[in-house]
Amino acid sequence: MTRLIHAMHTTDIFTTPEDLAPTPIELPAGTHYLKGFACQYAAELNAAIQHIATYSPFRQVMTPSGKKMSVTMTNCGTYGWISDRYGYRYSTLDPLSHQHWLALPSCFIELVNAALSHEHLPNYLPDACLINNYSVGAKMGLHQDKDEKNFTYPIVSVSLGLPALFLLGGLTRNITPRRILLQHGDIIILAASSRLRFHGVLPIQPGYHPELQAQRINLTFRKVT
Numbered sequence: 713m714t715r716l717i718h719a720m721h722t723t724d725i726f727t728t729p730e731d732l733a734p735t736p737i738e739l740p741a742g743t744h745y746l747k748g749f750a751c752q753y754a755a756e757l758n759a760a761i762q763h764i765a766t767y768s769p770f771r772q773v774m775t776p777s778g779k780k781m782s783v784t785m786t787n788c789g790t791y792g793w794i795s796d797r798y799g800y801r802y803s804t805l806d807p808l809s810h811q812h813w814l815a816l817p818s819c820f821i822e823l824v825n826a827a828l829s830h831e832h833l834p835n836y837l838p839d840a841c842l843i844n845n846y847s848v849g850a851k852m853g854l855h856q857d858k859d860e861k862n863f864t865y866p867i868v869s870v871s872l873g874l875p876a877l878f879l880l881g882g883l884t885r886n887i888t889p890r891r892i893l894l895q896h897g898d899i900i901i902l903a904a905s906s907r908l909r910f911h912g913v914l915p916i917q918p919g920y921h922p923e924l925q926a927q928r929i930n931l932t933f934r935k936v937t
């Protein structure tokens with residue numbers, strides 16, 4: 713089934729007034745877009761994120777090539793995604809504290825289950841949640857999520873705070889990505905034939921969100937093992 717959602721027609725990397733008048737585009741099979749689905753959970757999610765960040769603070773990590781990523785990140789769950797000069801990988805321990813990451817809060821699990829059920833996708837219990845914090849100007853380059861063992865489990869990605877232009881590419885890096893506007897409460901699920909699509913985020917534009925102020929938070933839920 714193809715589904716129409718609102719996407720962007722920008723040709724440069726910045727949000728223009730044109731972006732605020734999105735036109736519908738088709739989503740590829742396996743990509744699910746749930747507009748505003750997480751809004752009703754936002755206050756609870758935000759409180760849980762604050763708690764996690766007190767225990768395992770947001771930090772800027774290095775890519776294996778030695779570049780600092782512009783987002784700051786932390787994790788919860790059995791596994792946390794980490795990056796340093798030794799590579800990208802999952803670890804059961806926070807490299808800053810050498811302690812286990814905090815368990816996934818129940819509101820995170822509830823939201824993932826609700827989103828998967830809504831889309832008639834098989835339920836699963838995530839064992840990792842990467843929490844990305846984007847300040848204005850932060851971005852994420854095109855990449856695949858492929859450090860997990862089994863790609864049959866979808867990636868569930870939740871956006872909070874400032875809007876972002878999400879890049880959804882193909883299964884190879886050379887396919888021109890679609891641009892999808894992600895706003896507070898929106899969820900994207902990459903499942904089945906979309907699970908390994910390249911994706912990324914264009915630089916966050918200045919703005920103010922009443923609940924998260926000048927930042928965007930993204931939660932990505934994964935099953936690592």
Ligand SMILES: O=C(O)CCC(=O)C(=O)O
Binds near residue numbers: 842857871911932
């Ligand atoms: O911030 C986003 O919307 C995407 C995050 C992402 O691609 C990732 O964490 O792998």
